[in-house]
Amino acid sequence: MRAVNQPAEQETSYSLKSPLLFGVLQDLEPDIRIDVLDLNPAYPGILEFFSQYHCKLYLPGSKDQLLAVQPDEEEEDNTLTGKIESCFPLQADRQNAFNLVLLWDLPNYLDQRVLPALIEYLASQADEHTILHSYIHTRQTMPAQPGDYRLTPEQTVRVNLPAPWTASSPAYHQAMLNKLFSPFRVTRGMLLANGLQEYILRLS
Numbered sequence: 001m002r003a004v005n006q007p008a009e010q011e012t013s014y015s016l017k018s019p020l021l022f023g024v025l026q027d028l029e030p031d032i033r034i035d036v037l038d039l040n041p042a043y044p045g046i047l048e049f050f051s052q053y054h055c056k057l058y059l060p061g062s063k064d065q066l067l068a069v070q071p072d073e074e075e076e077d078n079t080l081t082g083k084i085e086s087c088f089p090l091q092a093d094r095q096n097a098f099n100l101v102l103l104w105d106l107p108n109y110l111d112q113r114v115l116p117a118l119i120e121y122l123a124s125q126a127d128e129h130t131i132l133h134s135y136i137h138t139r140q141t142m143p144a145q146p147g148d149y150r151l152t153p154e155q156t157v158r159v160n161l162p163a164p165w166t167a168s169s170p171a172y173h174q175a176m177l178n179k180l181f182s183p184f185r186v187t188r189g190m191l192l193a194n195g196l197q198e199y200i201l202r203l204s
Helices: 019-026 044-050 063-068 077-085 089-093 114-124 174-180
Strands: 013-016 034-038 055-058 100-104 131-137 148-151 157-160 184-191 196-203
Touching: 019 131, 019 184, 019 196, 044 055, 044 148, 077 114, 114 174, 114 184, 174 184, 174 196
Parallel strands: 034 055, 034 100, 100 131
Antiparallel strands: 013 157, 131 196, 148 157, 184 196
8 A cells, every 4th residue: 555645656565457467367268278477486366366267377487587687798699598598497398388478567677688588488489379468667767676466356466566666667668569579569558557558469
């Protein structure tokens, strides 16, 4: 809850309506198995929420490893790709494409060479039915670290922010997102509370 007279950008936790994400989840067939990749750690709210679906939930806890990747200016792209792949040790025995990939707000914090390398890796684990979901900060400042996102039974997203709003936001617009997320492209977008833009992306 926000304290009296505390500006929204100073909140440390809040509930967020996420119509595009819950629209995707509502369209899932309960008796058809899906593969879901969540780059956040295995937060209890996520495990409880997806227990109602026939799904295999992949929780590699890759967020911190991806944030730690800082490529040198002269580093070859194939070396960077190898670093990205090492953040996903669960994928060696996979055969199916992911149906849903939850990026949350992580793309806002990744180096602009790391983000396309991550997306290239995810594209190798995707097909034409795969949905990427992400939140992009649109204000000039954003929390200094990515948030913790948990789905609730009331169909809201509970956001906990571990750091104050002191970082400069890249504020990616849609054309830039299509470039950084290639070969995925934005299919839907919606402005939410606290300056977050919600996006759904699919392979073009």
